Amino acid sequence: MDKIEKHIRSTAETDESKPLDKPxxxxxxxxxxxSFSERVFCILFQSSFHECISAVQRKVEILQTVCKVLQSGKCxxxxxxxxxxxxxxxxxxxxSRGQADGFTLDILPKLKDVKSADNSQSLLSYIVAYYLRHFDEDAGRESCVYPLPEPQxxxxxxxxKFEDFQRDLRKLRKDLNVCSAQTEKVSLQGPNGAISEPSEN
Structure with a gap:
C-alpha cells in the first residue's frame, strides 16, 4: 500500500499520467x-464465530456423553x-488381593496381556465372550448394540484437556470484545470517517 501511495504522489508531482493497474x-x-481493517476484522470474526462455538460445543457434548455412559451405563x-x-x-x-472391592483403571489395558494356560486366549477376549453369552440377549443379531461409547x-x-477449552474460550472472548469495540467505533463514524456524537434517542 505504501508503494501505491508513493506512486500516486510521484505521478501527481510530475504531472505524468501513470494509471494504476486494476489490482x-x-x-x-x-x-x-x-476503518477498513476494523471492518474486515469484524466481518471475518462474524463469519467464523458460529463455527468456533459449534466446535467447542461439539467437544463438550462428546465429553458429556462419554462421561455419562461410563458413569451410569448398565452395560x-x-x-x-x-x-x-x-x-x-x-x-x-x-x-490381600482376592477379595478386592474395586480396581484402578490402569488394570484395563493389561487384560489383553493375561493369557490362558495354553496361551490361546487372553483374559480380555474371555471376558468379552462371557459378557456376550450371559448378558447380551441380542448378541449375534442386527439389534445388538455396542455396550460402550463409540470408540471414536x-x-x-x-x-x-480443560486447558484447551479455556484457551479457546478466552480467545473467543478476547476477539468478541475487540469486535464489539471496533463495531462501536465504526458505528460512530460519519460517512467521511469522522467521529460523530452518539444519538441521545
Missing part, C-alpha cells in the same frame, strides 16, 4: 474506506463387574 487500483480504493457396570469378579477369582489364593468418541474424549 492496485482496487487495493487503493479499499484503503480509502474508513459398563456389568463389564467392570466381570473384570472385578474374574480378577478376584484369579487372585483367590491371595488374602472415546478417543476424542481421552485427548481433550
Amino acid at each position: 492496485e487500483q482496487f487495493l487503493f480504493q479499499l484503503s480509502q474506506i474508513p 459398563v457396570m456389568q463389564i467392570l463387574g466381570l473384570v472385578l469378579a474374574f480378577g478376584n477369582f484369579m487372585n483367590g489364593g491371595n488374602r 468418541d472415546l478417543f476424542q474424549a481421552s485427548q481433550m
Whole structure:
C-alpha cells in the first residue's frame, strides 16, 4: 500500500499520467474506506464465530456423553463387574488381593496381556465372550448394540484437556470484545470517517 501511495504522489508531482493497474487500483480504493481493517476484522470474526462455538460445543457434548455412559451405563457396570469378579477369582489364593472391592483403571489395558494356560486366549477376549453369552440377549443379531461409547468418541474424549477449552474460550472472548469495540467505533463514524456524537434517542 505504501508503494501505491508513493506512486500516486510521484505521478501527481510530475504531472505524468501513470494509471494504476486494476489490482492496485482496487487495493487503493479499499484503503480509502474508513476503518477498513476494523471492518474486515469484524466481518471475518462474524463469519467464523458460529463455527468456533459449534466446535467447542461439539467437544463438550462428546465429553458429556462419554462421561455419562461410563458413569451410569448398565452395560459398563456389568463389564467392570466381570473384570472385578474374574480378577478376584484369579487372585483367590491371595488374602490381600482376592477379595478386592474395586480396581484402578490402569488394570484395563493389561487384560489383553493375561493369557490362558495354553496361551490361546487372553483374559480380555474371555471376558468379552462371557459378557456376550450371559448378558447380551441380542448378541449375534442386527439389534445388538455396542455396550460402550463409540470408540471414536472415546478417543476424542481421552485427548481433550480443560486447558484447551479455556484457551479457546478466552480467545473467543478476547476477539468478541475487540469486535464489539471496533463495531462501536465504526458505528460512530460519519460517512467521511469522522467521529460523530452518539444519538441521545
